[in-house]
Amino acid sequence: MSAPAPLDDARILWKLAAGRIHGETHAERLESFYAGQSHGYDRFRAHLLHGRQELFASIDVPQDAVWIDFGAGTGETAEFLRDRLQQLSALYLVDLCPSLLAVAEERVNRNAWSNVWVVSADATSFEPPELFADVVTFSYSLTMIPDWFVAIEHAVSLLKPGGVIGVVDFYVSRKYPAADRRRHGWATRSLWPLWFAFDNVHLSPDHLPVLESRFEKLALVEGSGRVPYLPLLRPPYYRFVGRKSPLPESDPTKSSR
Numbered sequence: 001m002s003a004p005a006p007l008d009d010a011r012i013l014w015k016l017a018a019g020r021i022h023g024e025t026h027a028e029r030l031e032s033f034y035a036g037q038s039h040g041y042d043r044f045r046a047h048l049l050h051g052r053q054e055l056f057a058s059i060d061v062p063q064d065a066v067w068i069d070f071g072a073g074t075g076e077t078a079e080f081l082r083d084r085l086q087q088l089s090a091l092y093l094v095d096l097c098p099s100l101l102a103v104a105e106e107r108v109n110r111n112a113w114s115n116v117w118v119v120s121a122d123a124t125s126f127e128p129p130e131l132f133a134d135v136v137t138f139s140y141s142l143t144m145i146p147d148w149f150v151a152i153e154h155a156v157s158l159l160k161p162g163g164v165i166g167v168v169d170f171y172v173s174r175k176y177p178a179a180d181r182r183r184h185g186w187a188t189r190s191l192w193p194l195w196f197a198f199d200n201v202h203l204s205p206d207h208l209p210v211l212e213s214r215f216e217k218l219a220l221v222e223g224s225g226r227v228p229y230l231p232l233l234r235p236p237y238y239r240f241v242g243r244k245s246p247l248p249e250s251d252p253t254k255s256s257r
Helices: 005-018 026-034 038-045 052-058 076-087 098-111 148-158 186-197 207-214
Strands: 065-070 088-095 116-120 133-139 159-170 216-224 236-243
Touching: 026 098, 038 098, 052 076, 052 133, 052 159, 052 236, 065 148, 076 088, 076 098, 088 098, 098 116, 133 148, 148 159, 148 207, 159 207, 207 216, 207 236
Parallel strands: 065 088, 065 133, 088 116, 133 159
Antiparallel strands: 159 236, 216 236
16 A cells, blocks of 8 residues: 555655765665655656656657667656557666666556566666667656766667657756857856755756757757745756757668667
8 A cells, every 4th residue: 555645745855855865886876865755756756857748749659669768767658658659669668776667667567568668777878679769768867867978879879860869857058058048047057956966966058068969959948847845946947859860861871870
């Protein structure tokens, strides 16, 4: 029997405010943070992690596509895809946290999804059985990957030519962003990274510039969203969808991976 929602929230808030993260490896640190809050994760994060459903709804799903979700956590990605899930050849839910992966396994088994695979692996090195992926996503996970820039380059190598990447996450702008980008003030750029870093969530001004340098931009939304129980606080987040460049027409046999 699960704990009542207020008790779940109290545990999660305590973990966020006073929990001590420990461990020698990234996987151990993730487990020390999420152990004890995994079963209340989805409901609580629904009010904190904004733009996730909009991201997944905005990505076209080719028939028999391979989709990799890095930092998939509890596997709620599969729920967001709804009826489109059956169009996929395979959906790989990749994470390093045992507590969250256990919830993902329960979800997959409960729904009897035969094309969804829960994988304990690193986003910088996971290789699917298929040669290429059609879609790669990072949903509030890029800020928790120490070598996030390596994870992006790995996504580039995994995607087939013309494949799509989708990212939604917290961020802060550069002090002098591009003219068509949001410019956050000093307080936003200084205080939110400190706030999130306590939980090993590292906001970066460089996510969007790197993504735009590696992918053709299809869509970009920059916004802000409320924090549960602290409605006056509105951390900034972005939603990015991009496409990997197709192979040059003059040399269609050359692989980009």
